[in-house]
Amino acid sequence: MNELEVAKAKAAAAYNAAADYFDHPVSSFWHRFGRETVDRVDLRPGECVLDVCCGSGGSALPAAERVGPKGRVIAVDLAERLIALAASKAQSKGLDTIEFRVADMLALGYPDDAFDAVICVFGVFFVPDMTAAVRELWRMVRPGGRLAITTWGPNLFEPANGAFWSAIRQERPDLYRGFNPWDRISQPTGLREMLAEAGVSGADIVAEAGRHPLQSPDDWWAIAMGSGYRGTLAQLDPQTFSRVRETNLSLLRASGATSIETNVLYAVAAKEISPM
Structure with a gap:
Protein backbone atom coordinates (compact mmCIF):
# COMPACT_ATOMS: atom_id res chain seq x y z
CA MET A 1 0.00 0.00 0.00
CA ASN A 2 1.11 3.56 -0.62
CA GLU A 3 1.32 6.22 2.09
CA LYS A 10 -4.88 3.12 10.13
CA ALA A 11 -7.53 5.80 10.65
CA ALA A 12 -10.38 3.41 9.83
CA ALA A 13 -9.00 0.69 12.10
CA ALA A 14 -8.39 3.08 15.00
CA TYR A 15 -11.85 4.62 14.93
CA ASN A 16 -13.70 1.39 14.28
CA ALA A 17 -11.97 0.06 17.39
CA ALA A 18 -12.77 3.29 19.28
CA ALA A 19 -16.47 3.19 18.40
CA ASP A 20 -17.41 1.41 21.63
CA TYR A 21 -16.16 4.40 23.66
CA PHE A 22 -16.58 7.20 21.11
CA ASP A 23 -19.91 8.41 22.50
CA HIS A 24 -18.97 7.91 26.15
CA PRO A 25 -20.31 10.84 28.23
CA VAL A 26 -16.79 11.95 29.19
CA SER A 27 -16.06 12.59 25.48
CA SER A 28 -18.89 15.07 25.02
CA PHE A 29 -16.49 17.53 23.37
CA TRP A 30 -16.83 15.74 20.00
CA HIS A 31 -20.43 16.91 19.72
CA ARG A 32 -19.81 20.27 21.36
CA PHE A 33 -17.17 21.22 18.81
CA GLY A 34 -19.23 19.78 15.97
CA ARG A 35 -22.21 21.92 16.89
CA GLU A 36 -20.00 24.98 17.31
CA THR A 37 -18.61 24.42 13.81
CA VAL A 38 -22.12 24.25 12.38
CA ASP A 39 -23.01 27.46 14.20
CA ARG A 40 -20.05 29.22 12.57
CA VAL A 41 -21.02 28.06 9.07
CA ASP A 42 -24.43 29.73 9.47
CA LEU A 43 -26.39 27.11 7.55
CA ARG A 44 -29.74 28.08 6.11
CA PRO A 45 -32.91 26.05 5.48
CA GLY A 46 -32.83 24.14 2.23
CA GLU A 47 -29.05 24.04 1.83
CA CYS A 48 -27.07 20.99 0.74
CA VAL A 49 -24.17 20.07 3.03
CA LEU A 50 -21.27 17.64 2.80
CA ASP A 51 -19.78 16.55 6.15
CA VAL A 52 -16.56 14.54 5.79
CA CYS A 53 -14.90 12.63 8.62
CA CYS A 54 -18.31 12.86 10.27
CA GLY A 55 -17.63 10.43 13.11
CA SER A 56 -20.79 9.62 15.03
CA GLY A 57 -22.61 12.70 13.81
CA GLY A 58 -21.23 15.55 15.92
CA SER A 59 -21.66 18.06 13.11
CA ALA A 60 -23.89 16.14 10.68
CA LEU A 61 -26.85 15.94 13.06
CA PRO A 62 -26.96 19.66 13.94
CA ALA A 63 -26.37 20.46 10.26
CA ALA A 64 -29.45 18.44 9.32
CA GLU A 65 -31.46 20.24 11.99
CA ARG A 66 -30.35 23.59 10.54
CA VAL A 67 -31.08 22.89 6.87
CA GLY A 68 -34.46 21.39 7.72
CA PRO A 69 -36.68 19.04 5.75
CA LYS A 70 -35.97 20.77 2.43
CA GLY A 71 -32.22 20.57 2.92
CA ARG A 72 -29.84 17.64 2.59
CA VAL A 73 -26.72 16.42 4.42
CA ILE A 74 -24.29 13.82 3.10
CA ALA A 75 -22.16 12.46 5.95
CA VAL A 76 -19.01 10.50 5.14
CA ASP A 77 -16.48 8.59 7.23
CA LEU A 78 -14.03 5.73 6.72
CA ALA A 79 -15.11 4.00 9.95
CA GLU A 80 -18.27 2.02 9.33
CA ARG A 81 -18.92 1.55 13.05
CA LEU A 82 -19.02 5.31 13.60
CA ILE A 83 -21.33 5.69 10.60
CA ALA A 84 -23.63 3.10 12.18
CA LEU A 85 -23.68 5.08 15.44
CA ALA A 86 -24.49 8.30 13.59
CA ALA A 87 -27.22 6.69 11.51
CA SER A 88 -28.86 5.26 14.62
CA LYS A 89 -28.90 8.68 16.30
CA ALA A 90 -30.29 10.32 13.17
CA GLN A 91 -33.10 7.76 13.06
CA SER A 92 -33.95 8.32 16.71
CA LYS A 93 -34.14 12.08 16.07
CA GLY A 94 -36.26 11.65 12.96
CA LEU A 95 -33.60 13.25 10.76
CA ASP A 96 -34.27 11.50 7.47
CA THR A 97 -32.50 14.04 5.26
CA ILE A 98 -29.00 12.69 6.07
CA GLU A 99 -27.36 10.24 3.68
CA PHE A 100 -24.56 8.30 5.39
CA ARG A 101 -21.66 6.88 3.39
CA VAL A 102 -18.63 4.80 4.32
CA ALA A 103 -16.21 6.38 1.89
CA ASP A 104 -12.93 8.21 1.33
CA MET A 105 -13.30 11.99 1.31
CA LEU A 106 -10.76 12.19 -1.52
CA ALA A 107 -12.76 9.95 -3.84
CA LEU A 108 -16.43 10.83 -3.39
CA GLY A 109 -17.16 11.46 -7.05
CA TYR A 110 -19.23 14.61 -6.63
CA PRO A 111 -18.96 17.33 -9.30
CA ASP A 112 -17.53 20.80 -8.86
CA ASP A 113 -19.71 23.30 -6.97
CA ALA A 114 -21.99 20.53 -5.63
CA PHE A 115 -22.58 21.81 -2.08
CA ASP A 116 -23.62 24.97 -0.28
CA ALA A 117 -21.30 24.02 2.58
CA VAL A 118 -18.55 21.48 3.14
CA ILE A 119 -17.57 20.67 6.75
CA CYS A 120 -14.59 18.75 8.11
CA VAL A 121 -14.23 18.57 11.90
CA PHE A 122 -11.03 17.00 13.27
CA GLY A 123 -10.39 15.04 10.10
CA VAL A 124 -8.25 16.84 7.55
CA PHE A 125 -5.01 15.89 9.34
CA PHE A 126 -5.59 12.16 8.79
CA VAL A 127 -4.58 12.62 5.15
CA PRO A 128 -0.80 12.77 4.51
CA ASP A 129 -1.29 15.62 2.03
CA MET A 130 -3.65 18.00 3.85
CA THR A 131 -3.31 20.60 1.10
CA ALA A 132 -4.59 18.17 -1.52
CA ALA A 133 -7.48 17.19 0.76
CA VAL A 134 -8.56 20.80 1.29
CA ARG A 135 -8.23 21.50 -2.42
CA GLU A 136 -10.61 18.61 -3.11
CA LEU A 137 -13.11 19.81 -0.50
CA TRP A 138 -12.92 23.39 -1.81
CA ARG A 139 -13.61 22.13 -5.35
CA MET A 140 -16.99 20.87 -4.23
CA VAL A 141 -18.07 24.17 -2.63
CA ARG A 142 -20.32 26.20 -4.88
CA PRO A 143 -19.64 29.91 -5.51
CA GLY A 144 -21.10 31.74 -2.53
CA GLY A 145 -20.82 28.58 -0.41
CA ARG A 146 -18.66 27.95 2.64
CA LEU A 147 -15.91 25.57 3.70
CA ALA A 148 -15.41 24.89 7.42
CA ILE A 149 -12.27 23.21 8.73
CA THR A 150 -11.99 22.59 12.48
CA THR A 151 -8.72 21.30 13.91
CA TRP A 152 -6.91 20.96 17.20
CA GLY A 153 -4.86 23.78 18.65
CA PRO A 154 -1.62 23.35 20.62
CA ASN A 155 -1.11 21.13 23.68
CA LEU A 156 -4.02 18.84 22.93
CA PHE A 157 -5.22 16.87 25.96
CA GLU A 158 -2.26 17.92 28.11
CA PRO A 159 -1.15 16.81 30.61
CA ALA A 160 -2.82 13.46 29.85
CA ASN A 161 -1.40 13.24 26.32
CA GLY A 162 2.19 13.53 27.52
CA ALA A 163 1.56 10.94 30.22
CA PHE A 164 0.08 8.58 27.64
CA TRP A 165 3.06 8.75 25.30
CA SER A 166 5.51 8.44 28.20
CA ALA A 167 3.80 5.20 29.15
CA ILE A 168 3.92 3.97 25.56
CA ARG A 169 7.61 4.84 25.18
CA GLN A 170 8.39 2.93 28.38
CA GLU A 171 6.74 -0.26 27.09
CA ARG A 172 6.84 -0.02 23.31
CA PRO A 173 9.29 2.63 22.08
CA ASP A 174 8.61 1.51 18.52
CA LEU A 175 5.07 2.89 18.85
CA TYR A 176 6.10 6.20 20.44
CA ARG A 177 5.01 9.28 18.47
CA GLY A 178 6.81 12.53 19.16
CA PHE A 179 4.47 14.71 17.15
CA ASN A 180 0.83 14.86 16.07
CA PRO A 181 -0.31 15.15 12.45
CA TRP A 182 -2.18 18.35 13.27
CA ASP A 183 0.89 20.11 14.70
CA ARG A 184 1.53 21.87 11.38
CA ILE A 185 -1.88 23.55 11.53
CA SER A 186 -2.31 23.98 15.29
CA GLN A 187 -1.65 27.73 15.08
CA PRO A 188 -3.61 30.25 12.95
CA THR A 189 -0.54 31.09 10.83
CA GLY A 190 0.12 27.47 9.89
CA LEU A 191 -3.55 26.79 9.18
CA ARG A 192 -3.85 29.90 7.02
CA GLU A 193 -0.72 28.95 5.07
CA MET A 194 -2.03 25.45 4.41
CA LEU A 195 -5.40 26.79 3.27
CA ALA A 196 -3.67 29.28 0.94
CA GLU A 197 -1.63 26.46 -0.60
CA ALA A 198 -4.94 24.73 -1.34
CA GLY A 199 -6.31 27.85 -3.04
CA VAL A 200 -8.48 28.93 -0.13
CA SER A 201 -7.99 32.58 0.78
CA GLY A 202 -9.72 34.99 3.12
CA ALA A 203 -10.64 32.39 5.72
CA ASP A 204 -11.95 33.61 9.04
CA ILE A 205 -9.80 31.74 11.58
CA VAL A 206 -10.62 31.74 15.28
CA ALA A 207 -8.39 30.15 17.93
CA GLU A 208 -10.44 29.11 20.96
CA ALA A 209 -8.69 28.08 24.17
CA GLY A 210 -10.48 25.52 26.29
CA ARG A 211 -10.28 22.84 28.95
CA HIS A 212 -12.30 19.68 29.41
CA PRO A 213 -12.99 18.57 33.00
CA LEU A 214 -11.93 15.21 34.38
CA GLN A 215 -13.76 13.84 37.38
CA SER A 216 -10.98 11.29 37.77
CA PRO A 217 -8.02 9.93 35.78
CA ASP A 218 -10.31 7.11 34.66
CA ASP A 219 -12.22 9.70 32.62
CA TRP A 220 -9.08 10.27 30.60
CA TRP A 221 -8.73 6.56 29.89
CA ALA A 222 -12.27 6.47 28.50
CA ILE A 223 -11.34 9.41 26.23
CA ALA A 224 -8.21 7.59 25.05
CA MET A 225 -10.20 4.44 24.37
CA GLY A 226 -12.73 6.41 22.30
CA SER A 227 -10.28 8.36 20.15
CA GLY A 228 -7.28 7.97 17.87
CA TYR A 229 -5.14 6.70 20.76
CA ARG A 230 -7.06 3.43 20.40
CA GLY A 231 -5.08 2.65 17.26
CA THR A 232 -1.90 2.51 19.34
CA LEU A 233 -3.53 0.64 22.22
CA ALA A 234 -4.88 -1.99 19.83
CA GLN A 235 -1.30 -2.99 19.02
CA LEU A 236 -0.52 -3.96 22.63
CA ASP A 237 -0.85 -7.42 24.12
CA PRO A 238 -3.12 -7.62 27.20
CA GLN A 239 -0.28 -7.50 29.73
CA THR A 240 1.40 -4.51 28.08
CA PHE A 241 -1.97 -2.79 27.72
CA SER A 242 -2.54 -3.10 31.48
CA ARG A 243 0.89 -1.72 32.30
CA VAL A 244 0.47 1.22 29.91
CA ARG A 245 -2.90 2.02 31.45
CA GLU A 246 -1.58 1.96 35.00
CA THR A 247 1.52 4.01 34.15
CA ASN A 248 -0.53 6.57 32.23
CA LEU A 249 -3.05 6.97 35.04
CA SER A 250 -0.37 7.03 37.74
CA LEU A 251 1.42 9.87 35.96
CA LEU A 252 -1.87 11.72 35.59
CA ARG A 253 -2.70 11.26 39.28
CA ALA A 254 0.74 12.54 40.24
CA SER A 255 0.15 15.69 38.17
CA GLY A 256 -3.01 16.46 40.11
CA ALA A 257 -4.80 17.32 36.89
CA THR A 258 -8.53 17.89 37.05
CA SER A 259 -8.86 18.89 33.38
CA ILE A 260 -7.16 18.54 30.00
CA GLU A 261 -6.51 21.16 27.33
CA THR A 262 -8.91 21.20 24.38
CA ASN A 263 -7.74 24.14 22.29
CA VAL A 264 -9.41 24.39 18.90
CA LEU A 265 -9.03 26.32 15.65
CA TYR A 266 -12.09 27.09 13.53
CA ALA A 267 -11.63 28.18 9.91
CA VAL A 268 -14.52 29.24 7.69
CA ALA A 269 -14.00 30.45 4.13
CA ALA A 270 -16.58 31.65 1.62
CA LYS A 271 -16.01 31.01 -2.08
CA GLU A 272 -16.32 34.14 -4.17
CA ILE A 273 -19.00 34.40 -6.81
CA SER A 274 -17.36 35.06 -10.15
CA PRO A 275 -18.58 38.20 -11.93
CA MET A 276 -20.77 37.63 -14.93
Whole structure:
Protein backbone atom coordinates (compact mmCIF):
# COMPACT_ATOMS: atom_id res chain seq x y z
CA MET A 1 0.00 0.00 0.00
CA ASN A 2 1.11 3.56 -0.62
CA GLU A 3 1.32 6.22 2.09
CA LEU A 4 -2.25 7.41 1.54
CA GLU A 5 -3.71 3.91 1.66
CA VAL A 6 -1.75 3.12 4.83
CA ALA A 7 -3.01 6.32 6.50
CA LYS A 8 -6.61 5.57 5.55
CA ALA A 9 -6.37 2.00 6.81
CA LYS A 10 -4.88 3.12 10.13
CA ALA A 11 -7.53 5.80 10.65
CA ALA A 12 -10.38 3.41 9.83
CA ALA A 13 -9.00 0.69 12.10
CA ALA A 14 -8.39 3.08 15.00
CA TYR A 15 -11.85 4.62 14.93
CA ASN A 16 -13.70 1.39 14.28
CA ALA A 17 -11.97 0.06 17.39
CA ALA A 18 -12.77 3.29 19.28
CA ALA A 19 -16.47 3.19 18.40
CA ASP A 20 -17.41 1.41 21.63
CA TYR A 21 -16.16 4.40 23.66
CA PHE A 22 -16.58 7.20 21.11
CA ASP A 23 -19.91 8.41 22.50
CA HIS A 24 -18.97 7.91 26.15
CA PRO A 25 -20.31 10.84 28.23
CA VAL A 26 -16.79 11.95 29.19
CA SER A 27 -16.06 12.59 25.48
CA SER A 28 -18.89 15.07 25.02
CA PHE A 29 -16.49 17.53 23.37
CA TRP A 30 -16.83 15.74 20.00
CA HIS A 31 -20.43 16.91 19.72
CA ARG A 32 -19.81 20.27 21.36
CA PHE A 33 -17.17 21.22 18.81
CA GLY A 34 -19.23 19.78 15.97
CA ARG A 35 -22.21 21.92 16.89
CA GLU A 36 -20.00 24.98 17.31
CA THR A 37 -18.61 24.42 13.81
CA VAL A 38 -22.12 24.25 12.38
CA ASP A 39 -23.01 27.46 14.20
CA ARG A 40 -20.05 29.22 12.57
CA VAL A 41 -21.02 28.06 9.07
CA ASP A 42 -24.43 29.73 9.47
CA LEU A 43 -26.39 27.11 7.55
CA ARG A 44 -29.74 28.08 6.11
CA PRO A 45 -32.91 26.05 5.48
CA GLY A 46 -32.83 24.14 2.23
CA GLU A 47 -29.05 24.04 1.83
CA CYS A 48 -27.07 20.99 0.74
CA VAL A 49 -24.17 20.07 3.03
CA LEU A 50 -21.27 17.64 2.80
CA ASP A 51 -19.78 16.55 6.15
CA VAL A 52 -16.56 14.54 5.79
CA CYS A 53 -14.90 12.63 8.62
CA CYS A 54 -18.31 12.86 10.27
CA GLY A 55 -17.63 10.43 13.11
CA SER A 56 -20.79 9.62 15.03
CA GLY A 57 -22.61 12.70 13.81
CA GLY A 58 -21.23 15.55 15.92
CA SER A 59 -21.66 18.06 13.11
CA ALA A 60 -23.89 16.14 10.68
CA LEU A 61 -26.85 15.94 13.06
CA PRO A 62 -26.96 19.66 13.94
CA ALA A 63 -26.37 20.46 10.26
CA ALA A 64 -29.45 18.44 9.32
CA GLU A 65 -31.46 20.24 11.99
CA ARG A 66 -30.35 23.59 10.54
CA VAL A 67 -31.08 22.89 6.87
CA GLY A 68 -34.46 21.39 7.72
CA PRO A 69 -36.68 19.04 5.75
CA LYS A 70 -35.97 20.77 2.43
CA GLY A 71 -32.22 20.57 2.92
CA ARG A 72 -29.84 17.64 2.59
CA VAL A 73 -26.72 16.42 4.42
CA ILE A 74 -24.29 13.82 3.10
CA ALA A 75 -22.16 12.46 5.95
CA VAL A 76 -19.01 10.50 5.14
CA ASP A 77 -16.48 8.59 7.23
CA LEU A 78 -14.03 5.73 6.72
CA ALA A 79 -15.11 4.00 9.95
CA GLU A 80 -18.27 2.02 9.33
CA ARG A 81 -18.92 1.55 13.05
CA LEU A 82 -19.02 5.31 13.60
CA ILE A 83 -21.33 5.69 10.60
CA ALA A 84 -23.63 3.10 12.18
CA LEU A 85 -23.68 5.08 15.44
CA ALA A 86 -24.49 8.30 13.59
CA ALA A 87 -27.22 6.69 11.51
CA SER A 88 -28.86 5.26 14.62
CA LYS A 89 -28.90 8.68 16.30
CA ALA A 90 -30.29 10.32 13.17
CA GLN A 91 -33.10 7.76 13.06
CA SER A 92 -33.95 8.32 16.71
CA LYS A 93 -34.14 12.08 16.07
CA GLY A 94 -36.26 11.65 12.96
CA LEU A 95 -33.60 13.25 10.76
CA ASP A 96 -34.27 11.50 7.47
CA THR A 97 -32.50 14.04 5.26
CA ILE A 98 -29.00 12.69 6.07
CA GLU A 99 -27.36 10.24 3.68
CA PHE A 100 -24.56 8.30 5.39
CA ARG A 101 -21.66 6.88 3.39
CA VAL A 102 -18.63 4.80 4.32
CA ALA A 103 -16.21 6.38 1.89
CA ASP A 104 -12.93 8.21 1.33
CA MET A 105 -13.30 11.99 1.31
CA LEU A 106 -10.76 12.19 -1.52
CA ALA A 107 -12.76 9.95 -3.84
CA LEU A 108 -16.43 10.83 -3.39
CA GLY A 109 -17.16 11.46 -7.05
CA TYR A 110 -19.23 14.61 -6.63
CA PRO A 111 -18.96 17.33 -9.30
CA ASP A 112 -17.53 20.80 -8.86
CA ASP A 113 -19.71 23.30 -6.97
CA ALA A 114 -21.99 20.53 -5.63
CA PHE A 115 -22.58 21.81 -2.08
CA ASP A 116 -23.62 24.97 -0.28
CA ALA A 117 -21.30 24.02 2.58
CA VAL A 118 -18.55 21.48 3.14
CA ILE A 119 -17.57 20.67 6.75
CA CYS A 120 -14.59 18.75 8.11
CA VAL A 121 -14.23 18.57 11.90
CA PHE A 122 -11.03 17.00 13.27
CA GLY A 123 -10.39 15.04 10.10
CA VAL A 124 -8.25 16.84 7.55
CA PHE A 125 -5.01 15.89 9.34
CA PHE A 126 -5.59 12.16 8.79
CA VAL A 127 -4.58 12.62 5.15
CA PRO A 128 -0.80 12.77 4.51
CA ASP A 129 -1.29 15.62 2.03
CA MET A 130 -3.65 18.00 3.85
CA THR A 131 -3.31 20.60 1.10
CA ALA A 132 -4.59 18.17 -1.52
CA ALA A 133 -7.48 17.19 0.76
CA VAL A 134 -8.56 20.80 1.29
CA ARG A 135 -8.23 21.50 -2.42
CA GLU A 136 -10.61 18.61 -3.11
CA LEU A 137 -13.11 19.81 -0.50
CA TRP A 138 -12.92 23.39 -1.81
CA ARG A 139 -13.61 22.13 -5.35
CA MET A 140 -16.99 20.87 -4.23
CA VAL A 141 -18.07 24.17 -2.63
CA ARG A 142 -20.32 26.20 -4.88
CA PRO A 143 -19.64 29.91 -5.51
CA GLY A 144 -21.10 31.74 -2.53
CA GLY A 145 -20.82 28.58 -0.41
CA ARG A 146 -18.66 27.95 2.64
CA LEU A 147 -15.91 25.57 3.70
CA ALA A 148 -15.41 24.89 7.42
CA ILE A 149 -12.27 23.21 8.73
CA THR A 150 -11.99 22.59 12.48
CA THR A 151 -8.72 21.30 13.91
CA TRP A 152 -6.91 20.96 17.20
CA GLY A 153 -4.86 23.78 18.65
CA PRO A 154 -1.62 23.35 20.62
CA ASN A 155 -1.11 21.13 23.68
CA LEU A 156 -4.02 18.84 22.93
CA PHE A 157 -5.22 16.87 25.96
CA GLU A 158 -2.26 17.92 28.11
CA PRO A 159 -1.15 16.81 30.61
CA ALA A 160 -2.82 13.46 29.85
CA ASN A 161 -1.40 13.24 26.32
CA GLY A 162 2.19 13.53 27.52
CA ALA A 163 1.56 10.94 30.22
CA PHE A 164 0.08 8.58 27.64
CA TRP A 165 3.06 8.75 25.30
CA SER A 166 5.51 8.44 28.20
CA ALA A 167 3.80 5.20 29.15
CA ILE A 168 3.92 3.97 25.56
CA ARG A 169 7.61 4.84 25.18
CA GLN A 170 8.39 2.93 28.38
CA GLU A 171 6.74 -0.26 27.09
CA ARG A 172 6.84 -0.02 23.31
CA PRO A 173 9.29 2.63 22.08
CA ASP A 174 8.61 1.51 18.52
CA LEU A 175 5.07 2.89 18.85
CA TYR A 176 6.10 6.20 20.44
CA ARG A 177 5.01 9.28 18.47
CA GLY A 178 6.81 12.53 19.16
CA PHE A 179 4.47 14.71 17.15
CA ASN A 180 0.83 14.86 16.07
CA PRO A 181 -0.31 15.15 12.45
CA TRP A 182 -2.18 18.35 13.27
CA ASP A 183 0.89 20.11 14.70
CA ARG A 184 1.53 21.87 11.38
CA ILE A 185 -1.88 23.55 11.53
CA SER A 186 -2.31 23.98 15.29
CA GLN A 187 -1.65 27.73 15.08
CA PRO A 188 -3.61 30.25 12.95
CA THR A 189 -0.54 31.09 10.83
CA GLY A 190 0.12 27.47 9.89
CA LEU A 191 -3.55 26.79 9.18
CA ARG A 192 -3.85 29.90 7.02
CA GLU A 193 -0.72 28.95 5.07
CA MET A 194 -2.03 25.45 4.41
CA LEU A 195 -5.40 26.79 3.27
CA ALA A 196 -3.67 29.28 0.94
CA GLU A 197 -1.63 26.46 -0.60
CA ALA A 198 -4.94 24.73 -1.34
CA GLY A 199 -6.31 27.85 -3.04
CA VAL A 200 -8.48 28.93 -0.13
CA SER A 201 -7.99 32.58 0.78
CA GLY A 202 -9.72 34.99 3.12
CA ALA A 203 -10.64 32.39 5.72
CA ASP A 204 -11.95 33.61 9.04
CA ILE A 205 -9.80 31.74 11.58
CA VAL A 206 -10.62 31.74 15.28
CA ALA A 207 -8.39 30.15 17.93
CA GLU A 208 -10.44 29.11 20.96
CA ALA A 209 -8.69 28.08 24.17
CA GLY A 210 -10.48 25.52 26.29
CA ARG A 211 -10.28 22.84 28.95
CA HIS A 212 -12.30 19.68 29.41
CA PRO A 213 -12.99 18.57 33.00
CA LEU A 214 -11.93 15.21 34.38
CA GLN A 215 -13.76 13.84 37.38
CA SER A 216 -10.98 11.29 37.77
CA PRO A 217 -8.02 9.93 35.78
CA ASP A 218 -10.31 7.11 34.66
CA ASP A 219 -12.22 9.70 32.62
CA TRP A 220 -9.08 10.27 30.60
CA TRP A 221 -8.73 6.56 29.89
CA ALA A 222 -12.27 6.47 28.50
CA ILE A 223 -11.34 9.41 26.23
CA ALA A 224 -8.21 7.59 25.05
CA MET A 225 -10.20 4.44 24.37
CA GLY A 226 -12.73 6.41 22.30
CA SER A 227 -10.28 8.36 20.15
CA GLY A 228 -7.28 7.97 17.87
CA TYR A 229 -5.14 6.70 20.76
CA ARG A 230 -7.06 3.43 20.40
CA GLY A 231 -5.08 2.65 17.26
CA THR A 232 -1.90 2.51 19.34
CA LEU A 233 -3.53 0.64 22.22
CA ALA A 234 -4.88 -1.99 19.83
CA GLN A 235 -1.30 -2.99 19.02
CA LEU A 236 -0.52 -3.96 22.63
CA ASP A 237 -0.85 -7.42 24.12
CA PRO A 238 -3.12 -7.62 27.20
CA GLN A 239 -0.28 -7.50 29.73
CA THR A 240 1.40 -4.51 28.08
CA PHE A 241 -1.97 -2.79 27.72
CA SER A 242 -2.54 -3.10 31.48
CA ARG A 243 0.89 -1.72 32.30
CA VAL A 244 0.47 1.22 29.91
CA ARG A 245 -2.90 2.02 31.45
CA GLU A 246 -1.58 1.96 35.00
CA THR A 247 1.52 4.01 34.15
CA ASN A 248 -0.53 6.57 32.23
CA LEU A 249 -3.05 6.97 35.04
CA SER A 250 -0.37 7.03 37.74
CA LEU A 251 1.42 9.87 35.96
CA LEU A 252 -1.87 11.72 35.59
CA ARG A 253 -2.70 11.26 39.28
CA ALA A 254 0.74 12.54 40.24
CA SER A 255 0.15 15.69 38.17
CA GLY A 256 -3.01 16.46 40.11
CA ALA A 257 -4.80 17.32 36.89
CA THR A 258 -8.53 17.89 37.05
CA SER A 259 -8.86 18.89 33.38
CA ILE A 260 -7.16 18.54 30.00
CA GLU A 261 -6.51 21.16 27.33
CA THR A 262 -8.91 21.20 24.38
CA ASN A 263 -7.74 24.14 22.29
CA VAL A 264 -9.41 24.39 18.90
CA LEU A 265 -9.03 26.32 15.65
CA TYR A 266 -12.09 27.09 13.53
CA ALA A 267 -11.63 28.18 9.91
CA VAL A 268 -14.52 29.24 7.69
CA ALA A 269 -14.00 30.45 4.13
CA ALA A 270 -16.58 31.65 1.62
CA LYS A 271 -16.01 31.01 -2.08
CA GLU A 272 -16.32 34.14 -4.17
CA ILE A 273 -19.00 34.40 -6.81
CA SER A 274 -17.36 35.06 -10.15
CA PRO A 275 -18.58 38.20 -11.93
CA MET A 276 -20.77 37.63 -14.93
